Amino acid sequence: MAAAAVSRTAAPAEVTDAAAIRVSGLKRRFGRVRALDGVDLEIRRGELFGIVGPDGAGKTTLVQSLCAILDPTEGTVSVQGLDSVRDAARITASIGYMSQAYSLYEDLTVAENMHHFAALRGVRGPVLEERMARLLRFSGLGPFLDRRTGNLSGGMQKKLALCTSLVHEPDLLVLDEPTLGVDPLSRRELWRMLAAFRSANKTVVVATSYMDEAERCDRVAFVAGGRILACDRPGTFGADLEEAFKRMQPRPASARVAPLPQRAGSAEPVVEVRGLVKRFGAFTAVDDVSFSFAPGEVFGLLGPNGSGKSTMIRMLCGILPPSAGEARIAGVDVARSPQAVRGRIGYMSQMFSLYVDLTVGENIDFFGGAYGLPRAVLRERKAWVLEMAGLDGREEVLTGKLSGALRQRLALGCAVLHQPDVLFLDEPTSGIDPASREAFWRLIGAIAASGTGVVVTTHYLREAEGCARVAFVHRGRLIALDTPARLRANYGGGSLEEAFVRAMEAVA
Amino acid sequence: MILAALVRKELIEIRRDRVTLATAVVLPLLLLFIFGYGITLDVKDVRFAVLDRDRSQASARLVDAFTASGYFERVRDLAAQADVDRVLDHGAATLVLVVPPDFSDRLAAGRTADVQLLVDGTFSATALIVLNYARTIVNRHSMALAGAAARAQGLTVPPHVEVAARVWYNAPMRSVNYIVPGLFAVLLMAFPPLLTALAIVREKERGTIEQVFVSPVSPAVFILGKILPYAGIAFVEMLVVLAVGTFWFDIPFRGSLPLLLAASLVYVFVTVGIGVFVSTLLRTQVAAVFLSLVVTMMPSFLFSGFLFPIATMPYVLQLYTYAFPARYFNDISRDLYLKGVGIEYLWWNAALLAAYGAVIVLVATWRFRKKVA
Numbered sequence A: 001m002a003a004a005a006v007s008r009t010a011a012p013a014e015v016t017d018a019a020a021i022r023v024s025g026l027k028r029r030f031g032r033v034r035a036l037d038g039v040d041l042e043i044r045r046g047e048l049f050g051i052v053g054p055d056g057a058g059k060t061t062l063v064q065s066l067c068a069i070l071d072p073t074e075g076t077v078s079v080q081g082l083d084s085v086r087d088a089a090r091i092t093a094s095i096g097y098m099s100q101a102y103s104l105y106e107d108l109t110v111a112e113n114m115h116h117f118a119a120l121r122g123v124r125g126p127v128l129e130e131r132m133a134r135l136l137r138f139s140g141l142g143p144f145l146d147r148r149t150g151n152l153s154g155g156m157q158k159k160l161a162l163c164t165s166l167v168h169e170p171d172l173l174v175l176d177e178p179t180l181g182v183d184p185l186s187r188r189e190l191w192r193m194l195a196a197f198r199s200a201n202k203t204v205v206v207a208t209s210y211m212d213e214a215e216r217c218d219r220v221a222f223v224a225g226g227r228i229l230a231c232d233r234p235g236t237f238g239a240d241l242e243e244a245f246k247r248m249q250p251r252p253a254s255a256r257v258a259p260l261p262q263r264a265g266s267a268e269p270v271v272e273v274r275g276l277v278k279r280f281g282a283f284t285a286v287d288d289v290s291f292s293f294a295p296g297e298v299f300g301l302l303g304p305n306g307s308g309k310s311t312m313i314r315m316l317c318g319i320l321p322p323s324a325g326e327a328r329i330a331g332v333d334v335a336r337s338p339q340a341v342r343g344r345i346g347y348m349s350q351m352f353s354l355y356v357d358l359t360v361g362e363n364i365d366f367f368g369g370a371y372g373l374p375r376a377v378l379r380e381r382k383a384w385v386l387e388m389a390g391l392d393g394r395e396e397v398l399t400g401k402l403s404g405a406l407r408q409r410l411a412l413g414c415a416v417l418h419q420p421d422v423l424f425l426d427e428p429t430s431g432i433d434p435a436s437r438e439a440f441w442r443l444i445g446a447i448a449a450s451g452t453g454v455v456v457t458t459h460y461l462r463e464a465e466g467c468a469r470v471a472f473v474h475r476g477r478l479i480a481l482d483t484p485a486r487l488r489a490n491y492g493g494g495s496l497e498e499a500f501v502r503a504m505e506a507v508a
Numbered sequence B: 001m002i003l004a005a006l007v008r009k010e011l012i013e014i015r016r017d018r019v020t021l022a023t024a025v026v027l028p029l030l031l032l033f034i035f036g037y038g039i040t041l042d043v044k045d046v047r048f049a050v051l052d053r054d055r056s057q058a059s060a061r062l063v064d065a066f067t068a069s070g071y072f073e074r075v076r077d078l079a080a081q082a083d084v085d086r087v088l089d090h091g092a093a094t095l096v097l098v099v100p101p102d103f104s105d106r107l108a109a110g111r112t113a114d115v116q117l118l119v120d121g122t123f124s125a126t127a128l129i130v131l132n133y134a135r136t137i138v139n140r141h142s143m144a145l146a147g148a149a150a151r152a153q154g155l156t157v158p159p160h161v162e163v164a165a166r167v168w169y170n171a172p173m174r175s176v177n178y179i180v181p182g183l184f185a186v187l188l189m190a191f192p193p194l195l196t197a198l199a200i201v202r203e204k205e206r207g208t209i210e211q212v213f214v215s216p217v218s219p220a221v222f223i224l225g226k227i228l229p230y231a232g233i234a235f236v237e238m239l240v241v242l243a244v245g246t247f248w249f250d251i252p253f254r255g256s257l258p259l260l261l262a263a264s265l266v267y268v269f270v271t272v273g274i275g276v277f278v279s280t281l282l283r284t285q286v287a288a289v290f291l292s293l294v295v296t297m298m299p300s301f302l303f304s305g306f307l308f309p310i311a312t313m314p315y316v317l318q319l320y321t322y323a324f325p326a327r328y329f330n331d332i333s334r335d336l337y338l339k340g341v342g343i344e345y346l347w348w349n350a351a352l353l354a355a356y357g358a359v360i361v362l363v364a365t366w367r368f369r370k371k372v373a
Helices: A002-010 A059-066 A088-094 A110-120 A125-139 A154-166 A184-198 A211-216 A241-248 A309-316 A338-342 A360-370 A375-388 A404-415 A434-449 A484-490 A496-507 B002-016 B018-038 B057-068 B081-090 B103-108 B124-152 B176-190 B192-206 B209-213 B219-248 B257-281 B285-302 B315-321 B326-339 B343-367
Strands: A019-030 A033-044 A048-052 A074-079 A096-098 A172-176 A203-207 A219-224 A227-232 A271-280 A283-293 A298-302 A324-329 A345-348 A422-426 A453-457 A469-474 A477-482 B046-052 B072-078 B095-099 B116-119
Touching: A019 A059, A019 A203, A033 A059, A033 A203, A033 A219, A033 A227, A048 A059, A048 A211, A059 A074, A059 A172, A059 A203, A096 A154, A110 A125, A110 A154, A110 B002, A125 A154, A125 A184, A154 A172, A154 A184, A184 A203, A184 A211, A184 A496, A211 A241, A219 A241, A241 A434, A271 A309, A283 A309, A283 A324, A283 A477, A298 A309, A298 A434, A309 A324, A309 A422, A309 A453, A345 A404, A360 A375, A360 A404, A375 A404, A404 A422, A404 A434, A434 A453, A469 A484, A469 A496, A477 A484, A477 A496, A484 A496, B002 B018, B002 B219, B018 B176, B018 B192, B018 B219, B046 B057, B046 B081, B057 B072, B057 B095, B057 B103, B057 B124, B072 B081, B081 B095, B095 B124, B116 B124, B176 B192, B176 B219, B176 B257, B176 B285, B176 B326, B192 B209, B192 B219, B192 B257, B192 B285, B219 B257, B219 B343, B257 B285, B257 B326, B257 B343, B326 B343
Parallel strands: A048 A203, A048 A219, A096 A172, A172 A203, A298 A453, A298 A469, A345 A422, A422 A453, B046 B072, B046 B095
Antiparallel strands: A019 A033, A019 A074, A219 A227, A271 A283, A271 A324, A469 A477, B095 B116
């Protein structure tokens, strides 16, 4: 009874408080891990506030604490004057939240998801109709109302998720990496939607790994090791936010790359694709694609979600038979002898492909065994992978306990254990912080330098500058193929991302 | 309003997910048939061999008495003592009747004649029944012989006590009459809790539950939003197995149908409630499947009285059976089907069932917190 009385007298704070969010001395431990280690933060009403930081820095823990779905171990979080422990129900009832995880029901159609979330928020009648019409117009989801959500592209799903968290027009919207794995075009559209919502003087908190997104924020907090290392307007960090944060962050483990044994060189193209077509029923996923590249070349495939990049890669790997055309890897026809090809390629997907319940060493042994490496060779390659991934001496650590960036490096190591002729990387750096991405690209460079051809897809166009040549993919077709420098010039200058957006808009 | 939205969403998902629907309706039917036909405790057509060393009219009449009873099927006529061991060792026969060479001579001389019965006693319950049947046949045959002999000498048969046994509730002693009403309790415990637990854990696994956390949905409403649709499905499942079980297997139903349906409704909430409770303990669907099986399906087979009578269990285990609601419903269902009793005999089990359901849903609601960790 006493506690209830206290909380009632404490409640009026929300009237006078100019801060939308006030965090003081926030610590959160999971077992022995300190995810947040003393965070103080004040976010003002109406502010667009960015949270950036490397993998495992505690961004998601902070975001969940702000949403009152995670209690602090120590310290307090107050959201619009309400305490995140005592008044959690009132906070969660009013704010909007888009989690990093999948937040939609994929068996429901677009319209059904919208109506479901609106009903949970008590939005109905003419208000609902008016808001839905506006959200659908902004998101471009209008034509897909009856489509099953699971069949939408990644970008469209994110847009729908944003719509469902905006339908009750919350005063506070919290977004956890809303543009993760989303192509540049959809990313722009998501931010356009956010901008429209913002004009109504609402508070938005967004965690992101894109620095250009951080630059749009009123203020940015840089989080690392569970603390806020810096918090200010983006302009105060200098011209290049990405560089500024990279300097602030402790260097990711082993930026150095062990030299790779040089492969027997040959000038023959390592990948040759001619007139490749893939149809699924009436839908043409890959439409008459031709290209080739030499050993040691890094070849970038860039395109919106659902443009057919992954389908191309799966055909090149021999997992999916083409409907027409041919693909040759090191002179071998993939469709005719997929088995022969499989030993000559390495593949790493955006999906995590290691066994989280095995240790680092056991994972390497498993993949070495799967490729049939002789024991002596495996021992030597294992040492190389451990060094390259920065996992020296951590052979006994469970893979599930590694940070995302370290796992990706280990996965990369496992994919090249058998020294393949061609390495396929499908969005390998999705969700990884800029500094770790840079280190990862140095590894890609080293692998290519040893004579392996590398095919890579990514939505971080800044890193695609590291490719020797880049293809823009639109609806299963290559609409441009050239060096990044020439592509930038051909499409009106500026960054590769600007060139990409212009190229896409030109054909749309 | 929020509840309606949750239920509607759940129903749409169920409708689009064929596996759930199939699990809810087809699998229980499959089990119903498997168990309905598979589990039988009836002793019928017992394989029976004869070593007739007398080879007389008298011995042939005794053997006929066995085959005419309908319980024994004469599979083998043996020539020597060694054959007796062989047929029993091989399991070719369960019962062997040995008639000694002097059988008819002794009878003719008015002396007591012996016959030998050898039973395969590996499965003691069946062996006991077989032996009793066989003994009864021999006794009857012997009485008939004695009566005939007495009358032949112009005497009257001395008085004796006749047993007038009548089997109540299941007069033909068909075990399917007993199995099928018990099966309802087991089937409803097997699938609805599993499906409900999966429906909640799936949201945890996919991450959609975080959106539920950050919303005005309260734990009670969320849980009710899962219970109502799945209880609905479980009730439909109940109606299907009830109808198919009763009509296909031709089980007599003596009690009140409204009473059975009301009890089923209570039971369905209990089973779904257990699923909700299980889901509050777990994070992954695989774990949910295993835990559901361990806490629902297995105990309801073993400790509901479905196959093994609770009264014959050790006292401690008898107490243990109260932890599993299948036992309450099993009692209700069998009493209604076979005895046709009314609420005055059933209210105690029904009350226990309702209390069980209320407690488990309350505990689940209390355990469900809108927090990610």
